[in-house]
Amino acid sequence: MALHNDIAELLKAGVINTETAVNIQEYYKQNRSSTTSRLFIVFGILGAILVGLGIILIVAHNWDELSRGVKATLAFLPMIVGQLFCAFTLLKKHESIAWREASAAFLFFAVGACIALISQIYNIPGDLGAFILTWIILSLPLIYVIKSSVVSLLCLIGITFYGCETGYWSRTTEDTYLYWIILLLILPHYYLLVKNTPKSNFTTFHNWAIPLSVVTMLGTLADDHTPLMWIAYMSLFGIFYHVGNIQHFDQQKLRNNGYKITGSLGTIGLLLYLSFNFFWEDLGSYDINFSELIASREFWIATILSLIAAGGLGWHFKNNQLILFKPIALVFILFILTFIIGIYSPFAMVLINLCVFSIGILTVGVGADQDHLGILNYGLLIITALVVCRFFDSDISFVLRGILFVLVGIGFFTANYLMLKKRKTHE
């Protein structure tokens, strides 16, 4: 109503003409209808997920007054209802995102409830990983048949849980190759999302879920040569950082760029962990048999990931994107060299500390150059984190540690003060 009055007033005052007034009204009308349909999608999906989870909880009560036959029949009921909803969506509402997502999400949970109830009825043994795997495999086709991004996200969460259950948590850890196969099956849907709707919420959620899931699962590939997994992880973070810097992702809001944040925080986090002495002491005592090492799974994983990361780096160079402004992009290569030095000498620890410190300083510099308080403070936070880590090293004197803290504190204050002052002068 306020808009309508404003337009009338502007029209009367001769600021806009009739055509512009009609255009403005049309624009807001369309915008409002897209907001309404977005709300419809969100509530549709939330409703379906809540009802689905509710059914699982009701099933989990375990109604032992009911006979085996009745329970087995009831197990199919929510699933058949979900299938009918999906069939209706396919036939009549295929253009409606809300219908597609809500009916597929409901069917996803109904499939879970059905298998859960049958597991209860027949006391099928306790392997939670196998249960989730069956659930995901039966639901996975819905991603493509119903075109559901919610099911794609739920499958991603599901397979990550399955991977953790089989790769980390169970007593006898097993290979998680099925996780990687299912991930590959989800990726074409993700590719279409990125291509067709790069700014939608579904794409943003995938931009976060995929790197986080891969980071979680890479560790399950470790076998007998675990130290090499550090190289693999550093290169993986390098790859994510490069992906996050591709123009397609880089031009989006930072909070939507899961790759860049995962790559950057992951690299810094790993470097900080490796800035302690204990890792390099262990590495020094690591008995290396080169022929075994080259034949190991970890060696190949680390090599492949490092080559991909190097490819990403080369691509950025070729496209004249200044790597100096992005110091994290180079870390994975420096780390491989440091790692090799670390096998023979504890000096590697010093190099890592220097590396973190340089990244901090360079980031502060980039922040100051671009007049970006966020980047500037990120750089300062990296230096602070490094100082905090050194605070726990008992072999550095209290006085030195105290001075470091005071210096960083002054640095924080001065850098922010100078930048704000510079902004004021420019205004």
Place this chain on the structure above:
Amino acid sequence: MNKKTLLLGLFIVVVIAQLYVPAKMIWDKEEIIETGRLYKFQTEPIDPTDPFRGKYIVLRFSEDKFKVTDSTAWQTGERIYLSLKTGAKGYANIQSISKSPPSNKNDYLEAKVGYVDVFNGGQPTLTIEYPFDRYYMEESKAYEAELAFRDSRQINSTETYAVVIVKTGHSVLEDVMIGGRSIREVVKANRENEVSN
């Protein structure tokens, strides 16, 4: 064929798969119940929760060890086949263990090696992980079932066992019994006694 018909066709395949897998699970288990052989396994339970499938009691079995001659021949998590026989007290005993299904009989059970105990009184021993370690119960009854079970063993020394039907490696845990009565019946009777007292 247009895109919609293709998607509908694919959807029908998905629906059939979604119906087939749980139906096959039911069919397989019913077949074991109908045609398998019944064994009683002596047990001792506790009650945890599964996020999707609700409350259950975990069963530990008295007959969960088997002496072997060579500890290096067996590995933790390895699949094994147990040949069963009914012992003098009416409970299941492990007759022999093999790495492949015994060809001459149906009464064997697929299980896993829990761990290999090398120093158990001089002779290596395998701990067996049975494929039926969970018995699902109504959520309010699982804890009471555990208490009833504990009391029956500590106070009354009542015999407790799981009723398992076995056929060609597969099994269905049908019931858990305390002194010849189903654990569900025992919990129900205990509740009725408390109300009448």
